[in-house]
Amino acid sequence: MLEMKIIATDMDGTLLNNEEEVSKENAAAIKKAQEQGIEVIVATGRGYIAAAEPLAKAGLKIPVIGLNGGEIRTAEGELLDSVPLGNDLYLKIQQACQKQDIYFEVFTNHGTYTDNLDRSIQAMIEIVSSTNVNYDEEKIRSHVMHRVEVGRLKTIESYDHLFDLPDIEFYKVLTFSRIEEKLRNVGGELEGENDLSITASARDNLEINHINAQKGIALEKFAKERGVDMKDVMALGDNFNDVSMLRIAGRSVAMENAEQEIKDICHFVTKKNIEHGVGHAIEQLLKDLVK
Numbered sequence: 001m002l003e004m005k006i007i008a009t010d011m012d013g014t015l016l017n018n019e020e021e022v023s024k025e026n027a028a029a030i031k032k033a034q035e036q037g038i039e040v041i042v043a044t045g046r047g048y049i050a051a052a053e054p055l056a057k058a059g060l061k062i063p064v065i066g067l068n069g070g071e072i073r074t075a076e077g078e079l080l081d082s083v084p085l086g087n088d089l090y091l092k093i094q095q096a097c098q099k100q101d102i103y104f105e106v107f108t109n110h111g112t113y114t115d116n117l118d119r120s121i122q123a124m125i126e127i128v129s130s131t132n133v134n135y136d137e138e139k140i141r142s143h144v145m146h147r148v149e150v151g152r153l154k155t156i157e158s159y160d161h162l163f164d165l166p167d168i169e170f171y172k173v174l175t176f177s178r179i180e181e182k183l184r185n186v187g188g189e190l191e192g193e194n195d196l197s198i199t200a201s202a203r204d205n206l207e208i209n210h211i212n213a214q215k216g217i218a219l220e221k222f223a224k225e226r227g228v229d230m231k232d233v234m235a236l237g238d239n240f241n242d243v244s245m246l247r248i249a250g251r252s253v254a255m256e257n258a259e260q261e262i263k264d265i266c267h268f269v270t271k272k273n274i275e276h277g278v279g280h281a282i283e284q285l286l287k288d289l290v291k
Helices: 011-015 024-035 048-057 087-099 117-131 137-149 159-164 180-189 215-225 240-246 260-265 277-289
Strands: 006-009 039-043 064-066 071-073 079-082 103-108 111-114 170-176 196-199 205-210 233-237 251-254
Touching (some): 011 233, 087 180, 103 117, 111 117, 117 170, 196 240, 215 233
Parallel strands (some): 233 251
Antiparallel strands (some): 064 071, 071 079
């Protein structure tokens, strides 16, 4: 008999639509699953503040695996577990990115930092314009400034100054570039670092964490603490930083908008993120549970 006790969903490109919101349909399906005793958790590359904002707006109380597994937090934001990079390992990443003159942001226990706000805006414009010819440049600028205003992005004169912050812990480095060679070169510079996990949430980026900070590892830890076997877990995602949890979930679901490599490793493919694909997959699961 089919059982499912935990549902884990990615956010960007999966749970969230292109306006970075949880649709009413997705929220309703999640609440329905919760009412039936299924625990729902998000597993995202975002930090907690950035993840909590759209969840709260949709009226959802959900635990968060953040920073690709760098953190596990309760629905109220209490930190349950963390896997930092370590200062020396972070410094190697910083130097590799700077050597390629590639834009990057740093996720820490003090927040997410940029050393160049103008470059942050330009990086977002380049990425969005590469996939959407009708992009709104002013809207992108407004989005980046909103990240600053609500504390999702902080500015610092130099990344070297991060080491001056008290009890600093580094969790993730997120790089952006439309030049694939630069991304490859950064990956190549760090290839020999066995303590690193290098994934991507889009073709234009790299997400660099500690090797033990992966969604799959964090999800398995979350399930184990609740006495849940991974065969009773459903995971949904759309990109390469979701692979570690999609491979170990008893029921893995790729979004229609996912990369083909992601679809190939999943048991099912649901609708696109802009078509409430997460809600559709949850509703299908709930139907299958009563068969």
